[in-house]
Amino acid sequence: MDITYTAEEQAFRAEVRDFLRDGLPGDISDKVRGGRRLTRDDHLRWHAALNARGWLAVHWPKEHGGTGWGPVRRHIFDEECAAAGAPQIIPFGVNMVAPVIIKFGTEEQKRHYLPRILDGTDWWCQGYSEPGAGSDLASVKTRAVRDGDHYVVNGQKTWTTLGQHANMIFCLVRTDASVKPQEGISFLLIDMDAPGVTVRPIVTLDGEHEVNEVFLDEVRVPVENLVGQENKGWTCAKYLLTYERTGIAGVGMAKAALRHLKAVARRQERCGRPLIEDPIFRRRLAEVEIDLMALEMTNLRVVAAVQGGGVPGAESSILKVRGTEIRQAITDLLRRAAGPYALPFQHEALGSGFNEEPVGPDYAAPLAPQYFNRRKLSIYGGSNEIQKNIVAKMILGL
């Protein structure tokens, strides 16, 4: 047994670090580290920098312009990106719909969409969730009725992350209501500029606009936008979810957040002494750090197994549950570290072009909003309750 990275893997890590030092714009990493809002342009610039290096499509095979990396390299890359303060790659195009198109799409669809994902022409968003469906994805009600060369789509999608920036949405739609729920679903690509598509913002409890509702009213979608076969969309949906679940442990992000927490605790004063010297706080910090060390090793065990040719199964549910709990625990401690300065609600201070002096320490403004925002981690992507059901069924056989 050897838990160290190979020389080749370490060399790769150094290469990633070199790239990040030169290729990641400093103003963007400053925003990420400071917990401030990113613009559409910030994301596009980062995607363009990655694409120029050939590192945007980490999951794609090389023939389509991807990296062809295995799980260990992807893991190292994620970890280094998070450490450097890189924004998360917006996954909907490059990591979600693209693998589905590569696996199930027509040649024409591959030729058309994949380059546009790489060069940033298309910004994709996800049309899976619906009001009333939640984690019960197979209950989709949005209907698509064939009319000549088109499907006519009616329904509503929700929790559409960054849909306000998107020009394309991939949707699960019901094309047959007379069969078992999973059997009458199709996977459709819809142009957001098509008549009948309306995006309405949902403001979350932290005051941010990150998610949206998308209304589809008599939207005409060309039949060539169907991916895979009609009524076989559930296969695409499940395949896409396996990609949603890679990197699910969020170890890199948790480590970056933990470093930030320590930096805050060193600067935050309590009765004239740094908070990090407070015994209760030190203990809480130590506990979450130990939990994170265990998660990292668990994650590496799964990564190594997949590298060896295995398929990540219900283990990713364990990673999701623990990973989200740990990230939530860290944001909880960050909020608490700010003490009374967690209270001021400085919405403007999170945006660009805010030149005033913040209220309290300069790191304090995002901490409480982030704590509330990160409550979503245990809800989305299949709630943690659903993940535990999966573990109970698939691993424990209950």
Place this chain on the structure above:
Amino acid sequence: MDFTLNDEQRMLEETAGRLVRDRYGFEQRRRHAAEPKGYGAAIWAMMAELGLPAVPFPERDGGFAGGGVELLVLHRQFGRGLTLEPYLASVVLGGGLLSRLGGEAQRDAVLPQAIAGETILALAYAEPAAGYDPFWIGTRAERAGDGWRISGAKSVVLHGDGAGRLLVTARTGGGTGDRDGISVFLVDPTQAGVGVRGYATIDGLRAAEVTLVGAAGELVGPEGGAAEALEATLAAGCVALCAEAVGAMEQACELTLDYLKTRQQFGAPIGRNQVLQHRMVDMRIALEQARSMAILAACSLELSPAERERRVSAAKALIGTAGRLVAEEAIQMHGGMGMTEEAAISHYAKRLVMIDHWLGDSDYHTARFAELPEAA
């Protein structure tokens, strides 16, 4: 032993409860929050008309001599409605300290207007480097002629931006952190030398950073001897916050229970799911424990300081933790809906988590509880 309310307390509960039920629905609260002061001016006037701000003051100040139980009764209702009006800031904290410390002339000059709701008082005690320790005071006051000049910075002063008078703690002796040498001053925030920077807090209230540069202040109470009155005032504030947390928890539990019964997933109400049932039970247990501690703290305000402080810190510590559990579980069980601005539950959750950031969080009060000597 008797846990029931007497007739007067029951009437108080009915009055406050009716006000909240009739005037503080979620949509109404949204409108109050959008008013210029960040709370309902008409509601505040109505509270004053009903005599609510008079409740905790002694009769000599025109009050009804209410104690901890009266605070509990009122603030539990305030918590159910997530009210925004400056009762805690002006009546319990600012008014409470002035009433405890002030001379007759000072009380007569200020308290009637505060009780009438015409003047808002705010207590500026916290400081940027202090965390939650009220005795960690770097602000200093020095004699200047007949009066005093105060210099320093005060942080997150509840309703500090709408206040007509500030009660400012400052050091006239001793070193930072000492119990002795703390004095209280009545400060007019409109004078030169006082900077007030107001802002909204994440739980929907108003607060301010206050800077004092040689500002004139009127000494309230004995020079250097305000620690005991400050502690007693903050204890009353903690009782009010504990009660508000209980009211907010009650609502959060009711909303969540209702959601478990009505929300369908996989063809059944999600409340059929045993694991959610158990977690709802955990929320309910946390609520009952919080209720108990809020009662304990409310009934301890008249005890000796040593006994009072231990019980109040215990209550604030437990309720901080219980409130966070209820808030986090309520959001989680509401799923995405619990994350949205338009759902009432997210506002209850925010208030519950943020109550822990007012007047000392669970870590601060747990450590304090451990350090306070046990009363004989």
